[in-house]
Amino acid sequence: MTVQNPLIDYHAIAPEMVMAGAIFVVLTADLFLPRERKWVAMPLAFLGALGALVATLTLAGEERATFGGSYVVDGFAVLFKVFFTVAAMVVLAISFRYVREGRFYQGEYYFLILCSFLGMLTIVSSRDLLMLFISLELVSAPGFLLAGFRKGDPRSNEAAIKFFLIGVLSSAVMLYGMSLVYGVTGSLRLEEIAARLPEAGESNVVLAAVLFVVAGFAFKVSSFPFQFWAPDTYEGSPVPVAAYLSVASKAAGFAGLLQLMFVAFLPVAEFWAPIFGVLALFTMTLGNLVALQQRQVVRLLAYSSIAQAGYMLVPFALAGFSPEVDRAALSAAVLYLLIYGVMNLGAFAVVVAVAREAPGVLVADFAGLAQRAPALAVSLAAFLLSLAGIPPLAGFWAKFFIFTAAIDRGGLGPWLAAALVVNSVISVVYYVAVIRPMFFEPAPQPVRPLRASALLTAVVVVAALTVLAVGVFPDLFADFPARATLVAGS
């Protein structure tokens, strides 16, 4: 292919450049800011994310490729870049007071957050294995540091070290798998891999290569059997970091996985799709059953996010049947990620507000929240019911579209759909277990209103309204994934 690309298409990488610029500004500014003004790093970082969002929006509807086709801007990439830049702003907003009052190194904190989000921006444009790997490491490495940011707390240290060791191990496994893929196909480019894989046939090497790569990603998205780091890490991390890990970092993993599976490995889908079926089944069931036992809200949300990952793995199990089903499955997965991001970030935002007064964030600490902060309580109830998939909230449609794709697929599909349904009903029990004390139990006397910052309250209310609006008019979101076609580069 001899497409006359300029050596580097600067417009295509504008969002990343803005983000990178913001990273340098934040880090440099932190050097010169006096101690009591260190918080200024947050507005700077926020502006950087906003700038990246604007830069992304200028790319909407375009299809560009640069770096010899290994870096692509298409509907899929733009959609996710919008998602990640908005998520970055949300994470920054809910971190602000937490980090400022918690005596953290503020400049470094925002610097690391932005670095990780830069990785997310690049991962969705990466169309070769090397770019994918580097981006994924860029996402994860700041995460290791962020998880350990509450330095005084041994649990935070444990969180970081667990996250780090397992993360490195899985990276190594993934890299080995990628090297095998290269060995078999002689290419790192996703669409070339797709073209050459069928020739290689179902040799054991191909199977091993795919398995290794999948295992690496399974860690990132906290899928069974690589899920056990998640609850400990989330619990030990600062709460906003847990929010970021459970939404942004997980979504990045899924975005990478989607590109890999639905572009590069699609020709051998009949081999790996059933594996995903099993992974999905175990992940959702295990996440839900263990979540039932939890009394600490961050841990509960951690297991809930494992269960949610299980639902999101279902579309992968449907791949390779027919182009229509592939498209439906891909759209369903993307839609789920978008909606999951909104509701989970919203839920964590409320937890951040509660954690300020009750750092342990036990379920019991939510007693009477409806009296102390009605807006936050109602919003949290909406997020949790949405996570459970109760209509008319956004989460219902997220499940619904996976559901329809699964039924349409036939074969294994309806069984997975049934498993998804049964699991959703189970999940209601523990989501309601958090809602119950908020509304049914009196607040501890004397009743004091819970003072959340205006910024955080605004984020929560906007997220809740989004969850409701999408619930009533799913076309608000359901339209996006249809445009998120994956272009393999040119």
Added chain:
Amino acid sequence: MSGWEKSAVTLAVFLPAAGALAVALVPRHLDRLIRALGILSSGAALAVGVAILFGFDYGAGRELQFELNTRWIDAINARYHVGLDGISLPLFELTLLLSFLCLVYTWRFLPEPGRPKAFVALTLLLETGMAGTFVAFDLILFFIFWELVLVPMYFLIGIWGSANREYAAIKFFLYTLFGSVFMLLAFLGMFFKGPTPHTFDLLALQEFGAAGGFSRDLQMLLFAGVFLGFAIKVPMWPFHTWLPDAHTEAPTIGSVLLAGILLKMGTYGFVRIALPVLPDAARAWAPAIGVLAVIAIVYAALACLAQRDLKRLIAFSSVGHMGFVMLGIATLSDIGINAAIFGMVAHGIITGMLFFEVGSIYDRYHTRMIADIGGGMLQKIPWLAGLFAYTAIASLGLPGLAGFWGEVMALLSAYNPSGAVSEWTTLFRTLMVFGGIGTILTAGYFLWMLQRVNLGTVPDRWRDVPIPDVTRVELVAWAPLLVGILLLGVFPRAVLGVTNEAVEALVRVFGG
């Protein structure tokens, strides 16, 4: 079609939701304003409902009137399709009326722990869900309205209920949710195996189903799915166990709306969706449904005889009355289904009224135990006791009052079920006999209940306690129901005249 005809139904459905939003924005200390807003918005919805009554063409009950069919979710071709025909109109109006009366009642009565803002907003939201269910002609829309009811009712029971409320609330929630997901699965089955292009439109699916579009095996499977969803909601024996708990623990308003309307959503689902879309399966399932229905009648009557809690007794009696409704539906005949719809409306009015009265009795005696009340209500509070007796007698099916027609027509239809199930005629006639025994038992437990609470002398513990009789707010909230009980009793055509056309059109698919 004029703009009014297109928007009337939507207006009536969403006015309460708009009211809920308005209530949510009012500061919580403006108690009176909040309750007034509740009455106002549900009253406005009722006014629209009354206007619809005048605009409805009763000669064309089989036609969908006040129809609006517009795009909603393009991705799955689900449309916002609402309208009214002879079957949905009575239930729709019942919903608007009962909800309004409940909010009037709330003007004066609000159970512990108060919090009128949340209470009124949730009740209004509930009204939107209930009313929407009866007008939706798109399966996804139907499902959304159906599920919209869950969360407000969960909170109504869980916050304002009596001692065991939290258990009852979550049981209600999980039970119904469990049933409805299978219903959704069946809806998706209809979508993918139905006409091309795939559609959730109920009219299109009915046409497709009547023409034998779904294979018999598939129908059996799909029917099993919708059956679980509807049967739990009705509730049919043996899926009824959530009901006594939920009804007993719920606050008065919650019980009234649960018994008055929520249960009808299940039976309505059978008539509206299960029967016309899956006629072959309905034919095959009919005997089983009939048997379950009669078991429910007899079982509920026996259970009622054993109850010591007044409210729990009324709750169990609902299981029995819904049994008569299901028996009527199971016969697949026009008389049976007419009886079913009449029975739904009558039960909604009567049992709604009974729960109001039990609530008021509890309000005065602070107990619901029959033994603790100990009799003598007719002496102590003659008006309330008299009304209670009147309603209870209506509920046991005395001719001349509303409860009579639904039961007697259901039994009648069991004697002569539709030709579609003619090979089961003997079974249905046997069922009729057991149903008849059920009516005798029903009369028995109601009269025994009246004997224990109304008659006799006032026990010592209440003699010197001042107990007020019926208050003005109660009278206002109840008057329409009390009149309705008599009116439907002497003039059943008020409902049957509306439903008959639509029902005849419906049973044509069963050849009768």
